[in-house]
Amino acid sequence: MALSKTALDTDVSVHSTFASRYVRASLPRFRMPENSIPKEAAYQIINDELMLDGNPRLNLASFVTTWMEPECDKLIMASVNKNYVDMDEYPVTTELQNRCVNMIAHLFNAPLGESETAVGVGTVGSSEAIMLAGLAFKRKWQNRRKAEGKPSDQPNIVTGANVQVCWEKFARYFEVELKEVKLREGYYVMDPEKAVEMVDENTICVAAILGSTLNGEFEDVKLLNDLLTEKNKETGWDTPIHVDAASGGFIAPFLYPDLEWDFRLPLVKSINVSGHKYGLVYAGIGWVIWRSKEDLPEELIFHINYLGADQPTFTLNFSKGSSQVIAQYYQLIRFGLRGRDNMLVLREGLELTGRFDIISKDVGVPLVAFSLKNNSTHNEFEVSDMLRRFGWIVPAYTMPPDAQHITVLRVVIREDFSRTLAERLVNDIQKVMHELENLPCKVCARIWISGDGDKEQHGAVVVKKTALETQREITTIWRKFVMEKKKMNGVC
Numbered sequence: 170m171a172l173s174k175t176a177l178d179t180d181v182s183v184h185s186t187f188a189s190r191y192v193r194a195s196l197p198r199f200r201m202p203e204n205s206i207p208k209e210a211a212y213q214i215i216n217d218e219l220m221l222d223g224n225p226r227l228n229l230a231s232f233v234t235t236w237m238e239p240e241c242d243k244l245i246m247a248s249v250n251k252n253y254v255d256m257d258e259y260p261v262t263t264e265l266q267n268r269c270v271n272m273i274a275h276l277f278n279a280p281l282g283e284s285e286t287a288v289g290v291g292t293v294g295s296s297e298a299i300m301l302a303g304l305a306f307k308r309k310w311q312n313r314r315k316a317e318g319k320p321s322d323q324p325n326i327v328t329g330a331n332v333q334v335c336w337e338k339f340a341r342y343f344e345v346e347l348k349e350v351k352l353r354e355g356y357y358v359m360d361p362e363k364a365v366e367m368v369d370e371n372t373i374c375v376a377a378i379l380g381s382t383l384n385g386e387f388e389d390v391k392l393l394n395d396l397l398t399e400k401n402k403e404t405g406w407d408t409p410i411h412v413d414a415a416s417g418g419f420i421a422p423f424l425y426p427d428l429e430w431d432f433r434l435p436l437v438k439s440i441n442v443s444g445h446k447y448g449l450v451y452a453g454i455g456w457v458i459w460r461s462k463e464d465l466p467e468e469l470i471f472h473i474n475y476l477g478a479d480q481p482t483f484t485l486n487f488s489k490g491s492s493q494v495i496a497q498y499y500q501l502i503r504f505g506l507r508g509r510d511n512m513l514v515l516r517e518g519l520e521l522t523g524r525f526d527i528i529s530k531d532v533g534v535p536l537v538a539f540s541l542k543n544n545s546t547h548n549e550f551e552v553s554d555m556l557r558r559f560g561w562i563v564p565a566y567t568m569p570p571d572a573q574h575i576t577v578l579r580v581v582i583r584e585d586f587s588r589t590l591a592e593r594l595v596n597d598i599q600k601v602m603h604e605l606e607n608l609p610c611k612v613c614a615r616i617w618i619s620g621d622g623d624k625e626q627h628g629a630v631v632v633k634k635t636a637l638e639t640q641r642e643i644t645t646i647w648r649k650f651v652m653e654k655k656k657m658n659g660v661c
């Protein structure tokens with residue numbers, strides 16, 4: 170999105186060297202040009218500007234797929250002009266989305282009879298999937314409260330403070346209070362015991378994360394299910410569980426088939442997964458699956474017929490491309506259940522760093538989240554900055570409350586992150602560390618120059634701080650800086 174701010178004078182036009190062979194004048198940046206320009210010029214201008222984007226393959230910040238097989242690219246291009254919502258016109262695309270929903274529901278052990286079909290929908294991503302799942306919980310809870318003659322205007326949802334920003338969006342957009350279980354140093358996911366303590370009669374669901382965005386760790390959904398079952402029995406409530414398996418949904422069934430986190434647990438009523446993360450499809454696809462028809466209130470489903478036959482729909486948007494659905498179907502049939510074992514290879518990447526505290530766990534989404542053992546002179550943000558020079562995009566961020574003094578770097582291991590790249594990255598990290606060791610402490614220098622509350626004597630700043638104090642100060646400065654940025658970007 171674009172947030173309004175004053176444009177700098179130098180910002181108002183787009184100049185291009187090579188496009189000058191086709192157009193003489195520069196283009197206004199924020200207004201449409203008066204006249205049309207040749208297609209070659211448009212291509213050249215845009216292509217030249219895009220050169221400055223990072224290289225997606227070196228973007229280790231993101232879970233989202235950056236490489237697909239050329240055959241799949243071909244299918245994507247061939248369907249790029251099909252609107253997914255025109256179900257009557259493109260019945261085969263609709264059929265493929267239904268097959269995907271069913272395959273994923275079976276993968277998540279939905280209790281389906283032999284001839285029973287699954288309940289679920291393809292979305293733009295997990296965020297849309299989570300809005301839909303949240304709405305279903307909210308409506309079910311309201312219906313039950315109304316039937317009992319109790320107030321239904323104060324719904325809340327219980328999550329860990331490590332939730333992805335889309336849960337905060339859901340809470341704010343759909344007016345549900347977000348009750349977050351705080352983290353603590355060394356424990357960066359939702360504590361099921363504390364979560365269940367926070368549940369009350371207004372709780373529409375507890376959302377557990379399979380693959381925390383911050384360190385890839387799986388939350389203990391089984392323990393949550395057991396504790397919540399007990400509480401439900403004691404109180405007579407019926408609080409359900411949603412699993413946000415955006416990143417872990419296509420990992421756990423293959424790497425940890427015995428881990429019970431899905432519909433095998435009776436209180437799990439819906440699960441979302443991002444097709445564009447470990448579903449191995451380019452950005453633009455997610456899925457939400459409900460345990461059964463009863464878990465999706467009928468009144469949320471719209472039936473449209475103006476495109477042809479009656480079509481049930483439960484989505485937030487209407488039109489969207491078909492390519493991602495087709496690409497998801499490609500990946501599901503291409504790899505099959507056994508082929509996906511190849512993912513084991515990814516785990517080797519986890520062992521490649523030695524000089525950091527590893528914050529991610531062995532069991533979880535394939536990523537390495539790590540902190541410097543000692544960040545008193547140089548911190549994780551500097552490492553991230555310097556890696557950028559080599560082309561690597563490795564984010565650094567601080568943990569949510571109450572572990573905000575911990576800063577981590579995160580490398581997501583995707584399918585296209587080869588062993589060669591991993592070795593190269595370790596090499597470059599070592600180079601960066603070496604360089605940093607020989608650099609003066611940049612941030613301390615800033616603190617000293619700014620004085621920051623310290624007494625100044627004859628132009629010299631007297632600094633008497635313990636290493637811990639300095640470290641805290643550095644973290645605070647960076648945190649402020651990052652939080653400003655994070656409000657816009659978030660990690661995805």
Ligand SMILES: *Cc1c(COP(=O)(O)O)cnc(C)c1O
Pocket residue numbers: 232293294295296297333335378380381382413414415416443454455661
């Ligand atoms: C990425 C992510 C999301 C958001 O998913 P999108 O598909 O990007 O909309 C939500 N929850 C978790 C845990 C995630 O990792």
